[in-house]
């Protein structure tokens with residue numbers, strides 16, 4: 001059924017929902033959801049739902065196309081002109097905050113965020129910063145930033161990372177951590193608790209090989225070391241600490257019920273020998289706690305009331321609860337979340353990035369192709385967008401795969417109203433302007449921001465020479481914010497300042513108003529470079545602009561000579 005078979009009121013209604021949907025989905029409106037909303041409001045149309053489908057599809061396509069060609073601002077303006085109330089719906093979208101913490105007392109809540117400082121923070125870490133600091137805010141509580149840096153061999157700490165993480169924590173959370181501790185500086189405490197465990201008889205030094213122990217444990221059988229008396233345990237403990245037992249030659253185990261259904265929990269290892277020196281404290285210690293033990297002791301000492309952790313760490317909760325029972329302590333409230341994979345960055349790990357940076361595959365930790373917080377910050381992401389994103393997701397236990405586009409759309413809503421517009425013409429084609437036939441202004445004034453959140457205008461002096469993108473070259477064009485032109489062999493003849501028909505609107509730039517620029521776009525592990533001309537008005541290093549028809553980009557460098565360096569942020 002063609003448009004004309006519908007009355008104009010119906011067409012207007014469909015158009016309204018289509019534009020609204022395009023705005024909500026950043027230019028990717030969905031006809032299914034438009035149809036649903038439309039039938040919800042117009043019961044009279046329900047019997048004709050099937051016929052309506054093609055009209056809806058056409059209008060959604062048109063709205064998406066408008067967004068693609070002229071930007072979301074154009075859609076917003078158009079909707080504001082006809083149905084301003086339809087813009088309200090966007091703002092009323094439901095906001096999912098965090099649910100209350102169980103057994104939380106105002107002013108007494110203590111949480112912790114415990115990264116391994118083997119590199120700076122990544123997007124994945126930012127979830128822990130956001131969720132913990134938000135809970136602390138809800139209850140006027142505190143967050144302990146604890147460096148779990150007792151692994152000297154597999155993932156040893158990177159000395160610079162401590163300072164980076166403190167700054168990144170503060171940037172993400174909007175305030176510094178309340179307490180900062182480093183496990184490696186608190187080694188005497190862990191060793192003292194280990195000794196106490198041996199003296200009290202709920203821990204023992206096991207000198208079996210891993211294989212021997214596992215065979216016995218899997219059959220619920222004690223190993224020969226389990227029955228040792230305190231004197232022998234303390235003597236072995238001494239040998240572990242003075243370096244006379246080699247790495248792998250002994251561990252300290254926590255006694256548990258050997259009939260526990262999960263064999264991994266039975267007599268779990270709490271401390272092991274590491275002879276490789278620690279980057280911060282050197283070779284002062286030969287015995288180092290494993291994470292489950294160190295973290296359990298610290299949570300108790302810091303008075304942690306709630307632990308938010310991945311559901312893959314439920315076994316840690318079980319092991320630590322067994323240890324707490326031995327010491328007679330009360331275990332914090334555990335809360336769990338599922339795994340979140342950002343699918344563009346699925347293959348990255350901190351250790352892997354470290355190797356690739358050393359090999360020169362990436363420029364550094366803030367290389368725009370990496371999922372680190374320093375890279376996101378460099379590119380121009382706002383911490384509020386990262387907070388909004390994680391809070392919106394909440395504490396779900398589902399495993400989720402998300403796209404960076406989701407974080408980008410949160411970022412767009414934070415920065416859209418504060419970024420000035422500029423024209424950037426890629427692959428420019430030189431054109432000349434012929435204005436003989438028409439009265440025309442010498443200057444153009446274009447808003448710095450289309451809805452006036454930023455006041456003022458960009459002033460262009462119209463000159464004979466200008467550029468358009470090569471791919472836009474066509475017989476009839478409208479030069480945005482200026483005039484309808486007819487093109488003949490690189491000459492544009494102005495035939496109307498008013499919009500006279502539906503010809504394509506293109507962005508353009510007078511040459512006297514421009515300078516060279518290079519736009520760098522991270523694409524997976526590569527970069528795409530677009531060369532072109534940028535509007536040469538107030539280009540300030542570090543600022544983010546919305547390049548019309550391209551998207552947001554950061555001005556990285558404005559050299560005295562040579563092209564302005566732009567780094568693409570997102571569309």
Ligand SMILES: [Zn+2]
Nearest residue numbers: 206208223225
């Ligand atoms: Zn043993």
